[in-house]
Amino acid sequence: MADNVDLIAGDASPPAPNGARAAPILEMVRVSKTFGGVQALREVDFDLAEGEVHGLVGENGAGKSTMMKIIAGVYHGFEGEMRVAGQPVQLRSPADALAAGIGMVHQELSIVPDLSVAENVFLGVQPLMAGGVVDWGRMKREAKRQLASLGLDIDPSARMGSLPVGIQQLIELSRVLFSGARIIILDEPTSALSPPEVARLFEALRRLRAQGRTIVFISHFLDDVLEISDRITVFRNGRKVITEETAALTKDSVIAHMIGRGTAEMHMGESTELSGDDNRLVVLSARSLSDGSMIQDISIDLRRGEITGVYGFMGCGQVELARALFGKGRLTEGEIRLDGRPVSFRSTASARRSGIAYVPENRRMMLFRTEPVYKNVSIAILDKIDRLFLRPGRERDITQRHIKDLQIRPPLPGIALGSLSGGNQQKVALAKWLTELPKVLILSEPTRGMDVGAKEDVIRIVKSLRDRGVAVLVLSTEPETILTLADRVTVLKRGVVAREFAHGHLDKGDLLAAA
């Protein structure tokens, strides 16, 4: 383990000029990885050249993150071989990977907002003076120098949390660089950045490339990938589809590779005929919603008897939009009208009483695992069925009815919720709102992580609610979910409405291109 460490750190060969690729700095040979019977990667060959920016694209679950986590030492135990600078290596942890010169900046930054910039750059490796005292002077000087090499002029004593996300990300990047990484993996680095911040990041990446460092750029934002990358690799369903020079690719050809258009892999949920009808009654109308950070100037109408889909990548503001409509999370600007009257919810309870129902993306956020199913169902309707005293018999009857309608298994209202499967838990989360039909039903990722049978049940339930007159809002990062459910679609990109589709044919490629 220790002996593969010095391979790169020892002699850094001079940066190869762009384009002329000698022996690859990293090679992955016939790599396969399974998680509990699910094949995440199938015999993938992948390589990185020294001094290149390598774009990595593919849909959620295509295998790109799995591959990068293997390379970064997060996952170990895979089939196949990994070679760094021609030598086989075995990584057991991210620390091993770092020692071998491979660092990763995750989408969720691992910064400490209350510490200074310098302390964040040196997190865990503060320079010490004799006696174990932290050498603050040296730390600040080094941090300053380090940041300057990325083109940043920042006071190293500034508090990390006071800086914009784009800067925080570059500081985290500089920490990875400082620890000696020559291969740097960036996971969705541009998802939270404004256009000028993206430009600054690209400037920094170009500097690193000129120093001979290798960068892997994982992103859903194809425009960004096409702009910065020298080569692009596309993953689909655990396989590598293609690795190609960026110059030979266009956005459309990348999307075609990602979704396998024109191949036998096309199946349901790849396209839909939208049926938005502008004559339907608008139940909820939101105008110019902003929360000061994640969403800006979003306007959306939810119509009676229609499912409105909101598509976008992780971090596009979907979560914040849904929360804002349910009375959680603060809005700095904008107006929400329900049945034509302006409303302002100060709590989720007032949103619920006004007829808005919400199922968040994470089941744990709305279910009580140790409580019986019937208490989970009745919690949202207690004030409708009881005055002062509870009527458990009534709660059980209502729950029994939902169990029958939604085919929840096992059909026992008294069983602890935690002993149900994930799909059945999701049905309980829906059942909660079905006793008295809400005016507006907001669903975040309604089918994520469910098996096919449960998925179809949920789709059927949601469509039947729409047909009974509920205005449904479905938010998802999975194009299939949107294409299966939605009658009209709004695409969000970095907190703003990027495109709206109301009529006609819509397929996955259109969604990916718009986001």
Added chain:
Amino acid sequence: MSVTTETARPFTFGRFMAEQMRNIAPVFTLIVLVIFFSTQAESFRTFDNLMNILSQASITGIIAVGLTFVILTAEIDLSVAAVANAIGILVAYFTVQPDYVNIANMPVQGWIAIILTLAACFSIGLVTAFGVTAIGIPSFIMTLAMMQIANGISAMLVRGQIAYNYPEIITTLGSGTIFGIKWTIVVCLAFMLVAHVVLTYTRFGRYVYMVGGNREAAEYSGVNVKMIIAAVMIICAMCSGIAGMLGVAYFGSAQQNQFDTFLLDAIAAVVVGGTSLFGGRGGIGNTIIGLLVLGVLNNGLDHIQIDSFLKILIRGLILLAALVINVYAQKLRESARE
């Protein structure tokens, strides 16, 4: 202990024990203590002593009832004893005192004194509730501040003096008897009965458990979580205040610092009884067992030959053991549910 992995989840002894650990352990402790002290001291196993234990536990019991609500929502109230003290002194402040008591008081009629005092008590609860929910101060710190404030009120009102007179009804309920039973026991039982009914059979009670069980889920189910937490903080202040009023009559005097031991006793009773510190589990039944365990322990140690200084240490060790069981029971239950 065989725990099968079938979806039908058959009933097994091991699973039952794991889930009921928090209820079984305190009852078992109580039985062991009663048997131990009964065999060790003849004076312990008498009817008079039983009444003695109950009346000693009754004032703590009223405070513990309020605390049970708070702890069920996974909050804490450290101001209970200080509030009891301040309210006890306040009711005396509104009552005519003997000539030799040198307090600048404001005597009013008995009923008015009680209403004013209850209003003051409600206000204290309201301030705590406002701090915890509207401002967002953690209840641990907010109630620590309220503890100091209540102590300050006590000090300002009595200025080192001692008051002896209270409205008649307070004197009766605090120190009188009915059919040979102390009124405080009856009042305490009444509080427990009402609290049990509220927690078990009302909508509000369900909300209390759900907020404690998973606050986020309660909020996403459209429960007004802040309102529920504000309500339990006010309920707790009211229980503490009433306990304080009866307490000063029970002691026969109202002065500073006389409730100091009640904070630890009340919290210990709730926790020893098995109500989860993480909220959502437990109830008045648990609190009753916890009160009896502490009551029997305090009383029993007086009946056997034991170093009186050692008693303090023993109480601490018992509390620590209860905390270990409380946290362990939570983990056991969670793993049994997996």
